[in-house]
Every structure is written in structure tokens, then in C-alpha cells.
Amino acid sequence: MTFSNPAPAAVDTAAARRRRRADGRRTLNSNAPSHRGDARLAWILIAPAGIGFLVFAVYPTIRGVYFSFTDYHLLSAPQWIGFANFIEMFQDQTFWASVLVTVYFVVIAVSLTLIISILTAAVLHRVTKSTAVRGLIILPFLISGVVAATVWSWMLDAQLGIVNEAIRALGGQGIQFLTSRQWAIPSLAFIQVWKNMGYTSIIIFAGMQTIPASIYEAGRIDGANERQMFFRLTLPLLRPILALVLVLNVIGAFQVFDIVSVATKNGGPANASNVLQMYIYQKGFGQFDFGYASTMSLALFVILIIITFLQMRLLRANESDNA
């Protein structure tokens, strides 16, 4: 008796433990009743983000669309005026000039950024995998647009800037980089390229590293030279990533503000660099015409959606030629 006693007890506890463990497993199953506590906790955990989402993303989006159909000068309540703002916008010379200036900026900045970044990524991929080198070229990404614009304002200064000193030393004529109508946008685009090319290169470089070496080996066996492999293998295989960096750069460039605000003093000279975001800001916060500013924001949003959509379609971003 005394000998057999501990045995059943041991069996009992083992069985109980097994049962408890089984119960525990069941709590991880969504059908179990004890799982109901999860839902309450889940809503508590997503509450801050959910409130932020509703209050600072959904509500302002709806409200922004509403404002664009109103006459709203911040001090009195918005007055519904239908499409009046849109009609005004279509007839507003400054708006169209601003669209042109922005597109000009985007085209220069994005095409240069992409060409330089693809080249840089390809070169990095071929000659060095050094993280230090990649670290150096993303430095401009870490500093603010305000800092970048301030430094380049000094370097591109018409009288004393080192760039103009160098041009003169080489026998050229000094250029009014940021103070002439002709050069303001190209100069701003150059600052944008300087700031973004390293960042974009790193993303493209990371994409290149995912291309298996065997593909290049196969290409080499088939007698392809370096250039053919770059255009026939690397670029097509990179298409999804190229689409991504293209979209990111276009969206970023369309909303350029800080470098314009600092380097050409709010869109100067004489509106030559009055990009859309600057015009919206001046309408809203210079003249407190919030209705009209919202209408232009909505227009910029629609432009961005259309461009993004077209780019994704043209580049068939979802499929690389790999598949």
C-alpha cells in the first residue's frame, strides 16, 4: 500500500499537468472562450494608434476635401461655395506657373538622382561592398533640407561662393545660381539631387545584391559583356525597386519645400522657384485663404495619385522579369 501510493499520485499530477497544458494550448486557439479577453486587450493596445489614425489622418483628409469647396479664412466658419475655388484655380496664372516650375524641378531632380544613383549602385556593386563607402554617401540624407540649403547657398553664392570662384578660376563667367530666374530651379534641383542620391543608391544597391550571382555567370557563359549584362540583366531584374525609388523620389520632389524656403527665400527670385507647396503655404499662411490653399492641396494630391499610378503601370512594378 505504502509503496503503491506515490505512483498514482505521480500519475495524477502528470495527467493534470497534461490537461493544464492542453487547456493552455486551447487558449491560443481563437475559438476558445478564454480568448475573448484578447479582443478587449487588442482594442486597448491599438487605441492610441487608432485615435491618431482617426483624428489626424481620416478626419483631416475628409475635412481637407470639404475645405476645398469653401471660402474659409480661418477666423470665420467655412462657407460652402461649390466649385468656385476650382474655377479660380484653373484661371490662376500663378498656379499654372507654379505647376510648371514644380514639374521642371521634379524632372531635373528625379532624372539626375536616378541616373546617378543607378550608376553609383552599379559601381559599388562591382568594385566594393564596403559599408564604410556606403555610409559616406548617405551622409547628406541624415541632415535636414534646411542645413543642406544653407550650406549650398554659401557654396553657390554669386560673389564669394566656392563654386563660382572655381568657375572663374577655370576661365568661366560667374553664375547667379540662386538669384537669377534662369538658374534658380536647376540649382535647387541640384541640391535635391545631392541630398537624395546616396540614399537612393543604397536602396538600388541592396536590390542588386539580391540578384543571384548565377544569373551573371550564365550571362558570361553566353558571351555577354559587362554593358550587355547591365542593360539586359541588372536593369530588368531591378524593375520593382526602380519603380519604388522612382515613385518615392517623384512624390518627395513634388512636395519640395524646405530647400526652396531657405535657399531662394520663399520661391524667389520673382516667383522663379515658387513651387506648388510654397504657393500653397503662402496662400494658406500668408493670405489665410485656407479654402483655396486646400483646393490646391487636393489638386497636388490628385496629380501625385495619377503619376504614381502611371509609373506603376508603365514599369509593371509588381513583376520583375525574373518570373
Add this chain to the structure above:
Amino acid sequence: MTTATATATGKLVLPAATTRKRRRPASPGRVIAWVYLTAIILITLFPFYWMLRSAFSNNYAMIADPTSPWPVGFTLGPFERVLGLATTQQSLAEGGSGASVPILHYLGNSVVYASLSTACMVFFSLIAAYAFSRLQWRGREFVFSLFLAALMVPAILTLLPNFVLVKELGLLNTFAGMILPTGLFSAFNIFFLRQFMLGLSTEIEEAALLDGAGRLRVLFGLTIPMASGPIITLSILGFIGQWNDYFWPLLVTSDASVQPLTLGLAVFKQSSPQSQPDWAGLMAATIVAALPMLILFMVFGKRIVNSIGFSGLK
């Protein structure tokens, strides 16, 4: 058959590859590649050098000798000016404007703004990501896809209405007004952390739950420590973004008491006289603004580089 070709190609390729490698240093393509890379690095780094060189120069002397590669009339004056350590006479003597710029004060505001908003953003994303990846509840996928849709809406559409809202809440010129819109909700961070948690083995967490630990204890004691890698990455990227943020603080602050350094620097730059700006002082101020980022870069450089590369691969 296939293996035979594979080994055959392997044999074919290997010698070719090694001869290529040996020939590499001489190949003109490689020389051009290095020349190009050097040029890119120089263009990238030169402005940083010019910043330093100008910030240690006497502004008057520098204007007389704009091409010297070294600081002209080496002085700490520009830093003393922007840090408010120089008297008006001293600053005028070195070509400063004489007006005081409370850069240190702006710096403090930037530290508060960037660290608080980053901490909020990462923490709230973290607990939301836990709910989306570990808890079973009705509507989970639906709410998550709603959150993701927010990634599609560019800031431009929400900035003006958010300004109006912050104004209505009476939060203009407060840190709360600056932080709330970005601090509470970040679709990207939630997405990033959820993906990470879904890829993490749940065995340890389940074991802890079986041992009777509560969900919250598991979240804070196990899940968060296990996610420390992506948490650090997101914190660094968030901090960089917030530190450099310009447009939103510009909208909701008009009072220097809460304005971050980007605004202070812009004011300093925009208010410099057209004829003879204090370039040396401006460069000293940009160094003060960029220095925290450069320190962050020295400590976390490799992590930053890798996380940027990764952001393209998702």
C-alpha cells in the same frame, strides 16, 4: 545530366572568374569605376568640409579670401556667436550681425521634439503591432488594412486641416501640438513591426502564457525585448526624420520658445543681410544642427545603411 552541366559550368566559370580577378586592377573599366566613385564621394563630402572650414573662419577675413582651403584667420568666434557666448562687440568685430540667435535654446527644443515624438511613435506602433500579430480579435485584418491605406495619403492633404485642428484644440505653440499628429499613429512603423513579429517564433511567448504570465507581461517582458533590433532601427530613422522636420513645426509654431533648430536656422539664414551675410556664423549653426545626426551616424552607421537598403526590399 543536369548535375553534369552544372559541374561543367562550374569548372568553366571558376578559372574565368579567377583570371578576371587577377586582371582586374589593370582593367580600364575598374579605373573609371573608381574615378567615378571617388568623384561621387568628393561631391558628397566637400560641403561638409566647407562647412567646417568656414565655421572656423573670421567672417571678414574669409570674405577677403574666399578660396582658401583652410579656415581663414582661424577663430572659434562663429561658434561663440551662435552659442551666445560672444558680446555684441566681439561678434561685430568678426563680421557677425550682432543680433543674437539662441541656437542652444532651439537645440534643446529639437531634442525634446525629436525624442518625445519618436518615443511615442515607436511605442504606440509597438503595442498596436502586438495586437495585430499576436492577439485574435474580430476585425483585425480589416483595421490593419485601413491603417495601411493611410500610407497612400500624402502629408500635403492633411497638413492644412491638421493645423486647423491643432489650432482649435488650442495646441499651437505647444510640444503636444507638434508631437500628436506624428506621435500617435505611424502606418509604416506598425506595418514594419507587425511583419517582424509575425516572423518571430512564438514558442517562448506561448510557454510564458502557459506558465500563467499575463498578456501584458509577455508583451513587455518578452516580445518587446525580442524586437529590440527593429525597435532601435525605427527609433533611429524616426529620430532622424523628426530632427530634420521643418514644414509641420513651421505651421504650428510661431514662438521661439518651442521652435526646433530647423526653424531657428531658417530664421537665421533668411534674416541675414543680403549684402554681407555672416556665412561663418551660419556654417557654425549648421554644424550645431548637423552634429547630433553625425554622432548618431558614427554610432549606428552600419545599422542605418542596412535599414535603408532593407526599406527598398519590402
